[in-house]
Amino acid sequence: MELLQIINKVLENNGYQTISDLNDDMNLKNDIGFDSFMLAELTVEIEEACNIDIFKDSLIFTIGDIKKKLNG
Amino acid sequence: MDNIFFIDENVITYAQLISELNEPNTICNLSEIEKSIINVIRALISDTIIDYNHLIENIKTTNSIIQLKTSGTTAEPKTINHTFESITRNIKVSNNRIDDVWGFTYNPTKMAGYQVLFQSILNKNTLVNLFKCSYTNTSNRIKKYNITHISATPTFYKILTSEKITYPNVKHISLGGEGSNGEFQNKLKVSFPNARIKNIYASTEVSSLFATEGDTFKIPAKYKNLIRFNSGKLIVHKSLVGSSDNIVFDGDWYDTGDLIELIDASTFKIIGRDGFLVNVGGYQINPIYIEQKITELDYVKLCKVYSKSNSLLGNIIICDLVLFNDVSIFEIKTDMKTILNEYEIPAKINIVDEIIINENGKISRK
Numbered sequence: 001m002e003l004l005q006i007i008n009k010v011l012e013n014n015g016y017q018t019i020s021d022l023n024d025d026m027n028l029k030n031d032i033g034f035d036s037f038m039l040a041e042l043t044v045e046i047e048e049a050c051n052i053d054i055f056k057d058s059l060i061f062t063i064g065d066i067k068k069k070l071n072g
Numbered sequence: 073m074d075n076i077f078f079i080d081e082n083v084i085t086y087a088q089l090i091s092e093l094n095e096p097n098t099i100c101n102l103s104e105i106e107k108s109i110i111n112v113i114r115a116l117i118s119d120t121i122i123d124y125n126h127l128i129e130n131i132k133t134t135n136s137i138i139q140l141k142t143s144g145t146t147a148e149p150k151t152i153n154h155t156f157e158s159i160t161r162n163i164k165v166s167n168n169r170i171d172d173v174w175g176f177t178y179n180p181t182k183m184a185g186y187q188v189l190f191q192s193i194l195n196k197n198t199l200v201n202l203f204k205c206s207y208t209n210t211s212n213r214i215k216k217y218n219i220t221h222i223s224a225t226p227t228f229y230k231i232l233t234s235e236k237i238t239y240p241n242v243k244h245i246s247l248g249g250e251g252s253n254g255e256f257q258n259k260l261k262v263s264f265p266n267a268r269i270k271n272i273y274a275s276t277e278v279s280s281l282f283a284t285e286g287d288t289f290k291i292p293a294k295y296k297n298l299i300r301f302n303s304g305k306l307i308v309h310k311s312l313v314g315s316s317d318n319i320v321f322d323g324d325w326y327d328t329g330d331l332i333e334l335i336d337a338s339t340f341k342i343i344g345r346d347g348f349l350v351n352v353g354g355y356q357i358n359p360i361y362i363e364q365k366i367t368e369l370d371y372v373k374l375c376k377v378y379s380k381s382n383s384l385l386g387n388i389i390i391c392d393l394v395l396f397n398d399v400s401i402f403e404i405k406t407d408m409k410t411i412l413n414e415y416e417i418p419a420k421i422n423i424v425d426e427i428i429i430n431e432n433g434k435i436s437r438k
Binding site for chain 1: 421
């Protein structure tokens, strides 16, 4: 599952409008609207899809931060 | 006419039971459950049995130690030794119970199975096997054999009442082995309109201790000096506890590990298990409480709530749901907000086809 699909799944699960595209500068809280519980849900979805814990050892603020984690 | 003892693959009368006890293999083609039940009884008797009264006398005066294994729902099973007296301390025997017909839902080699088996035998009742029966078979047997009494786990009743069928013949149901709240018990009244509903506190370690209508237990006068509350937990005097190398006493007292909410000096609710509270972002969360609340939603057939470690919040709550009909995750979360605090709402909700139930009729927690 692509990152955009995962982000939209979490948005949909929480009653928010989905988004059509992502850019690396997008802030998860300020631009996409995630709160801490949605971020937790996001970590679980990404871990299930990619087997990577994105918050392990570092903080994540933007889409670019997630991509860096996923790309190692 | 001879009373019927047990109905499963065979219909076994008390006379046939006695013949089988005296001479094994008198009855052909016994089912596994029939063999198991007869072996439980055989282990308690020492004589050749003459008749029913002689059988009861033999059982009641047995010197046999009864070894029971804990269910292993949440941990490795351990062996607890009981006497017949300690297992049957709350069994009621009277002439007006002679027509009771019991549905047998438990494994006969576990504590709850022993209690239902001897409740039935000591009153010369009929037991109808429901253990490991399919939903359809269970439902049919309750009606066909006019079962009046059922003792089972809340999970058993959740599955049984998932179809809108009523069982007016059932006069008494009791719940045990897992937590249940007053809302769930009220829901059961739709399927069992004529039943008195009792919630039982029992475990393999302490046998049956309390019974109540609703979810608030009151300590009976006879246990007044044998029950304590300490650090929000239920503590029981060793005289009420079976013996085992695996049980650790603090002086004369045994910590049940059950968390309680104290209502007053002698009444309390069970709210969870020690060690099962989970820290989620700084909040102490009780998954069992959440599970019971979510089960209140009309479209939820079965629910299992558990936790998983998470680098962001410490832990997160996950919920597996079996639903009666299609409902979106967003709708479920919206409904959860009406019955739970925001931090109690599971971060991950999985809609699943089934939730594993162990052979004791409980949701498996392993």
